Amino acid sequence: MRFNLAPGEKLLDREIRICNRKQAGLPDSPFPFLASSLSFSPAWCEALQQRLAESALALEGEQSCLPSAGLATVHAMLQMGWTLQLQRMPLRPSMLRATGMSARQPLPAAWHNWLGERRLAWQWRQTQAARLRWPDLLLALPITGADKRAHANPYPALIQCLGQMAGKPSGAGANRLRELAAVSTEAWCLHAEHTELQALESFFYLRRDSTITPNWWLYRNDLSPCIDRLMQCLMQAQQFLAMPQRCD
Known part of the structure; x- marks a missing residue:
């Protein structure tokens, strides 16, 4: 197929x-x-x-x-x-935009809720284990006995940043996104909660029922490396919650 x-x-x-x-x-x-x-x-x-x-x-x-x-x-x-x-x-397309892409041109991958798709895929992998083999769903998780107390929780800051920036392009907000994209994978995994991960899904795709999107950062070539890294970390966090025994 x-x-x-x-x-x-x-x-x-x-x-x-x-x-x-x-x-x-x-x-x-x-x-x-x-x-x-x-x-x-x-x-x-x-x-x-x-x-x-x-x-x-x-x-x-x-x-x-x-x-x-x-x-x-x-x-x-x-x-x-x-x-x-x-x-x-793998349900993990790149969110990187080419340098010369027009600010009005959407990235094809941005039309899908990949965080939502992987959330559902992990549910099926657990509930349909006898009938579903999906090795490419696994991402590398560089967790080596990290202590949760040694890492600040980045989720409230990301939810607040994206929520406040929605529909309002902001240089300060873009800089904050760059800072959050530099947060370690360990922090995203160790502080992960299902409710926060699901709350973040809507910020990482474009809606088809609207000609104007609040998620303007998905059209910014210079921010696409940050968006790609953040989505990777959130996907790793989903996996960490689904398979914590593989992350010791």
Whole structure:
């Protein structure tokens, strides 16, 4: 199974290809995701598209954002009773913007709530352990017996910073983001709480139902390394909560 390949890419034998409707060149399709295959009938593919649409709706309710084709497919396949071995699907795209990108050009990866997607993926990895193998979900966690008391809690500062800056570009706020991006991975992991991590999700993606976003920092080329580092740390913190025994 492969996702969102370039238009015209040849279908392989035994391949199931899933594309979002824009990537498939069918923006007016009633289905958010399109399926194609040489090994399964058109009727089977259409039934899968219906399943994917149902999964997309359910997942959008859980993360306030249309899911990626990959996450919707995993959800649909689990609902269908499949056993899955996932490869090359870390749900961790780069948030780095190229130096010459226009300040009006969104990064394609910014349209998805990747923190929300990994939150759900970790839940499934635990509740569907017998049917779901997902090794690429694991990130390196450089935790070596660190003492929580030796690290200040960075979460209140990040929530306050992003909340106050929303819709209000600020040089001082940008500098504060740079400072927070330099906080150690240990601090983010050791002070992690599910409620704070989920509260931060909305600051790291763009909403499709609005032409004006409060998350202006996602359009700043100079801030993208900070955003990428912060998202990496928050994803590591999610994993730390899900698998604390691997972080001793």
